[in-house]
Amino acid sequence: MELLDRYLEAVKKQLPWERQDDIIAELRANLEAQLEDRQEEVGHTLTPEEAKAWVGQLPPPAMMAGRYRPQQYLIGPGLFPIYLLILRMVTFWVFICTAIVNGIRLFTQPWSAGAVPGAIWDVAFVVLLNAAIITVIFAAIEYATLHHPEWMPQVTELRCKWDLNALPQIEPVTRGKKRTRAHTIIEAVAHTLMLCWLLLLPKYPVLILGPGAFIVYALPYTIAPIIMTFYWAVVVLNVVQLAWKLVDLYTGAWRGERKLEHFAIKLMGIIPIVIALRAPGHLWVVLKDPAAEFAKYGNQLAQINQAIYIGLRIVLIITVITFALEVGNWFLQSYRRSLKSAA
Amino acid sequence: MTSYTVCNTVYFIQCMGYSMTVAENQFENLRLELRRGCLTLAVLAQLKQEHYGYTLRKALAAQGLEIDESTLYPLLRRLESQGLLTSEWREEEKRNKRFYRLSADGEAIFARLLDEWNAINLAIGNIL
Numbered sequence: 001m002e003l004l005d006r007y008l009e010a011v012k013k014q015l016p017w018e019r020q021d022d023i024i025a026e027l028r029a030n031l032e033a034q035l036e037d038r039q040e041e042v043g044h045t046l047t048p049e050e051a052k053a054w055v056g057q058l059p060p061p062a063m064m065a066g067r068y069r070p071q072q073y074l075i076g077p078g079l080f081p082i083y084l085l086i087l088r089m090v091t092f093w094v095f096i097c098t099a100i101v102n103g104i105r106l107f108t109q110p111w112s113a114g115a116v117p118g119a120i121w122d123v124a125f126v127v128l129l130n131a132a133i134i135t136v137i138f139a140a141i142e143y144a145t146l147h148h149p150e151w152m153p154q155v156t157e158l159r160c161k162w163d164l165n166a167l168p169q170i171e172p173v174t175r176g177k178k179r180t181r182a183h184t185i186i187e188a189v190a191h192t193l194m195l196c197w198l199l200l201l202p203k204y205p206v207l208i209l210g211p212g213a214f215i216v217y218a219l220p221y222t223i224a225p226i227i228m229t230f231y232w233a234v235v236v237l238n239v240v241q242l243a244w245k246l247v248d249l250y251t252g253a254w255r256g257e258r259k260l261e262h263f264a265i266k267l268m269g270i271i272p273i274v275i276a277l278r279a280p281g282h283l284w285v286v287l288k289d290p291a292a293e294f295a296k297y298g299n300q301l302a303q304i305n306q307a308i309y310i311g312l313r314i315v316l317i318i319t320v321i322t323f324a325l326e327v328g329n330w331f332l333q334s335y336r337r338s339l340k341s342a343a
Numbered sequence: 344m345t346s347y348t349v350c351n352t353v354y355f356i357q358c359m360g361y362s363m364t365v366a367e368n369q370f371e372n373l374r375l376e377l378r379r380g381c382l383t384l385a386v387l388a389q390l391k392q393e394h395y396g397y398t399l400r401k402a403l404a405a406q407g408l409e410i411d412e413s414t415l416y417p418l419l420r421r422l423e424s425q426g427l428l429t430s431e432w433r434e435e436e437k438r439n440k441r442f443y444r445l446s447a448d449g450e451a452i453f454a455r456l457l458d459e460w461n462a463i464n465l466a467i468g469n470i471l
Contacts, residue, residue, distance in 0.1 A: 026441045027416060030396040033438070034412075037401075059413035067417035 001046070003055045004031060014065035023068055031058070074139040076146070079155075083138040088251070091131050096240075096264065098126045100271070103236045107229045107275060181249075188245045195238050202231070220293045221301065224286050226279040233272035241265055259330060266323050273316045277309075284308045382410060384460055386418060387445060387453040390428060395440040419443055427452055 008031070012024045038054055039045055046054060058064070075083050102119040109115070145155045197207060206213040244261055276284070285304050287293045294301075385408050389399060396416050403410055422428045427449035430441050445453060 023420070025439065026396065027412075029438055029440045030400075030412070030416060033395075033397040033440075059411055064413040067413050068420060 001035065001051055001055075003051050004028075004035065007031075007055050007058060007061060010061035011065045014062055015068055019068070027064075073142075074135065075142050079138055079142050079145075083134070086138075087131060087134050090134055091127050094130045095123065095127050095243075098123045099236070099240055100268070103233065103271070106236075107233060184245065184249055188242065188249060191238070191242045191245060195235070195242055198235055198238060202228070220288055220297050221285045221304070222288050224279060224283050226276065227284055230272050230276040233275050237265075237268055237272060240268060263323075263327060263330075266319075266326070270316070270319055270323070273312060273319060277312050277316060282306075282309050382408070382414065382418065383422070384453075384456055386415070386422065387427065387449060387456065390443055390445045390449075393442050393444040395435075395442045399443070422449070 008024055008028055011027065012020050015023055035046075035054065042050065102122050106115055106119050141152065141155060144151050201208055205216070209216060244265070248258070248261070283305055285301060285308070287297060287301060385403060386399070389402055394402060396419060399419075400410060400412070400415050403415075419428065419430075423430050423443065427446060428443045429446045429449075430443045432439055432441050434440075
């Protein structure tokens with residue numbers, strides 16, 4: 001029957017080439033016997049419509065062929081948890097590093113319309129490339145250990161061995177309300193709204209200054225370009241924070257202590273302050289028309305910039321000290337916990 | 344459970360009808376999981392006598408266990424590659440057919456699986 005031949009041909013095309021003929025010969029024998037039974041049932045050779053209906057009730061060729069293939073996966077259950085751990089760790093740090101590098105490049109290079117999309121693309125490309133490389137490496141290890149376990153006995157051993165001492169410590173139960181998924185979702189939504197508000201500020205300063213914005217328009221002062229660099233650094237920091245929150249939501253990491261996230265964000269928070277402090281000539285506010293107004297407002301301008309400079313230095317010192325104290329405290333607590341568990 | 348199995352199960356379920364509800368999908372997944380081991384046991388039991396693919400399928404169906412072609416025929420190959428079945432090509436009714444039967448290793452494994460089946464059956468009976 002031509003339809004059966006075509007069905008078998010479709011199955012054959014999707015079978016491993018070295019076993020194609022053998023499998024198809026067996027399948028043909030089985031299906032032809034089945035067809036004969038069907039013809040005996042109806043009492044005549046199947047009409048084209050009946051043949052269509054009969055072949056149509058067979059499993060789809062792709063499914064039939066697929067079942068003959070060995071079970072396939074790139075990374076098996078033995079290696080998968082290690083793969084996932086390394087993938088998460090590496091992509092996380094690669095993301096942070098490339099985001100910082102691209103952020104700095106964004107602020108140090110001349111501004112252009114394509115700079116921000118370009119930077120985002122660079123970060124995404126590097127992260128994806130790293131993830132792909134890690135996946136390929138683990139797939140190769142999986143293949144090698146599956147087909148030649150003697151090549152990497154350590155990896156084969158790693159699949160079955162585990163260390164009692166490596167079990168995680170039980171965190172002491174913290175007082176107060178338990179963190180919920182809803183809480184994290186609300187945080188992410190609030191953060192998104194805040195980011196929108198931040199992005200609208202350059203066009204609508206009234207959103208931060210209120211009616212005072214109209215008074216500022218009337219003043220002889222305006223902000224120096226470094227303020228915009230500082231502003232974009234704050235935007236990038238908020239984007240990173242929001243992305244982190246979304247990743248936490250996706251992976252379920254919001255349940256954890258999130259100390260690493262806390263420290264990384266605090267550390268990154270220092271960058272905009274440093275950028276602002278490095279303002280050329282320590283000028284954050286300038287005159288709209290220096291030639292005409294310097295004589296009148298020059299002294300006042302110098303006082304304003306001096307106040308901003310002192311303020312920024314104080315903020316930087318406080319931020320660095322609190323950060324150092326928090327990290328030190330965390331290390332001390334971890335050390336005490338490890339001493340307790342060792343005892 | 345491998346991604347391969349999951350993909351095949353999902354594909355199979357998709358082929359069964361696009362209008363399946365989530366609950367039906369869930370039931371179908373669990374049913375397939377439940378059947379998988381039982382089918383192997385049934386095939387091993389039936390192959391104490393020699394059969395080729397189609398007659399084996401008919402014999403199982405006659406006893407109330409319907410198995411579709413894409414499950415049974417590849418399963419025979421897999422069991423053979425694991426050394427539980429032996430096979431030979433032979434002509435019957437003017438057609439070359441591949442006949443399978445339980446190997447010596449297969450008989451030993453089948454006996455152990457049967458004990459396991461009986462123990463599970465008893466336990467489930469007690470629980471229910």
